[in-house]
Amino acid sequence: MPKNELSLTPKTGLVVPQAPALSTAEQAVLAELYLPLIGPVAYSLLAALRGLQSPNTELSNRRSHTELLGILNVDLPTMVAARQKLEATALLKTYFQQDDLGEVYLYLLQSPMSATKFFADDLLSVLLLDTVGELRYQQLADQFTPPVVNVEQAQNVSANLLDVFHIDSQKVTHVPTEIQTVRAEQATSAATPPVMPDLTDEAFDWQVLGQILRQNYVDLKQVAGARQLIMTESRVYGISEIEMAKLISEVASLTTGQFDEGQLKLLIARRYERPTADAKDQLATRATAASVSVPAATVKLSASEQQLVAYANETTPYEFLDELKKQKHGFVTSGENRLIHDLVNRGVLPNGVINMLVYYLIENRNLAALNKNLLETVANDWQQHDLMTPEAALAYVRERQQPKSSAPKRPTRARNGRTPRKEIVPKWAQKQANGTTKTTGNQITEAQRKQLAERLAKLDSNAEKGD
Known part of the structure; x- marks a missing residue:
């Protein structure tokens, strides 16, 4: 079946075989740990598929996706996206088949992990930490961690099974056929444990990482055991081998060279925390x-x-x-x-x-x-x-x-940073420069001076005649 779901239409058939009912603990894990990852639409899809379960596994007893879309009140692409989230988190297995009646999808519901296995899984725990943040992640971890009761000073006085119940020793030695038959049926129909994708084959230079960590005296055996965690963190946050070595060295003990994987997760989440x-x-x-x-x-x-x-x-x-x-x-x-x-x-x-x-x-x-x-x-x-x-x-x-050519030019500044002052030349100076000086006050012209000289000369000649 192609991944683009080209042949899936609302009229395409579906069959949901009967799956074991969820326990109270499984429902709590689903609501608290899986819901933040898959979102409300996928969570509703899971509930809708459980409502469409049929004890009859015959493919002729099929329903259409129109009924499923009507329950969810969403369109087909939204339903497919939600279904893929369920498949990615190992809550659903999808099979496609074509027979005389047409195309049909088989949706096999899977039980969620226990809280302990969920937090031990690198992929799911990293995704949860990245989704809800450090504070909520720690709250959820505390919520699903059973309280530790110190019984070192107490004595176990619990009754033994054989002390209370009488069991035929022959039946214990030779298990009845009915029990063997039921065991075989349950072993065959039991859901396989969720298998998350293996990321260790991705292009990551483990040799470079090992060389750096060896120089920092980090326990390489523990690094090999945390291979899946390191690869997951590297892919989620895009961390290089050198930067990953720095992060591991920060949380590693200086005496033993070992590191707390939980602390490594928190350090990376703080350092590379992404937006909601x-x-x-x-x-x-x-x-x-x-x-x-x-x-x-x-x-x-x-x-x-x-x-x-x-x-x-x-x-x-x-x-x-x-x-x-x-x-x-x-x-x-x-x-x-x-x-x-x-x-x-x-x-x-x-x-x-x-x-x-x-x-x-x-x-x-x-x-x-x-x-x-x-x-x-x-x-x-x-x-x-x-x-x-x-x-x-x-x-x-x-x-x-880009320089703005239309902008007016700024006035040039002197070396001291001040704008040079533009001196205004007075009119008289301008005319003096042009050789057009104008007489003012007691200034006389050359003609007047000549005329005065002539008068003085005439006066002198008259005076001489009179003498």
Whole structure:
């Protein structure tokens, strides 16, 4: 059956064979531990399937998915998504078959794990911790941990089975046929224990991890035993081998080299805590709306910019910052890790945009290390401008860096930082410079001076004649 459920329609048949009823303890585990993981729709689907159980396992006695959708009051894609959550958490096994009557799905209900097995399972416990947070996780662990009663000073006076009941020794030695038959039937029909996916074959360099931990004197035998936990945490949070070695070394004992796996889970949850499901859904909705309103095709990117955007979309902020620092022959400080953790945890910017923000500060601003005030200022600015894609962030940075030709030129400043004062030339000075000086007051012209000289000369000649 193809994974895209192309052949599943509301008219497709379904059969839910009878499953054992859940005990009170199993119902509590389902409501407290599984419900946060699968969500209310999948939880309702599980209850609806239990209501559709039939003791008759004949495939001819089938119902349609229309009846199931009517009970849940949801559409078909929502039901399929909820069903896949039940399958992923080993609460349901789905089989598909086609016969003369058409297509039919067989839904085999599975019992939930006990609380002890649930908390011992790396995948489920990590997912629960990541979903509900450290405080609620610890509360649930305390809730399902039975109280320890100290009986060291007491004496066991309980009665023995054979002291109370009389049992034929011959029947104990030779078990009756009826008992053997029932045992065989129960062994055949018993539900197989949930098998979670094995992640140990993923691409994770265990040799590098072992070399680092050996130098830090960590017990490698315990590391091998915690292989599934380490792989799970690595995949959930995108933790590299080097960073995982640092985390294990932090919780490992300096004397014995052993570490508490529970403490490792809590440390990773605190260090890489992710936003809640609602915040992630809102962020994804905003990012989708932004990509639709401003398609990537409208932003012209060079080949190198396209590679940068693709890498930013595919890489976690921790890996992106680490790779960027390595290219500059530097390293990621613990303070930078906390800054990235806080920014991711706020759930206000997608990972791709956070990566572009880191690239902008480290490369464009040429910073050796991220600065908290600057990081928060730029992130706040990008959030207010609703930059939900790396392409939009890149276009915004490019626009901010572009010089504005229409803006008026600022006056030049002197070396002391003050604007030079522009002296206003008076009119008289301007006219003096142009050689058009005007007579004022007791100033006389050349003609007047000549005329005066002539008069004085005439007066002198008259005076001489009179003498």
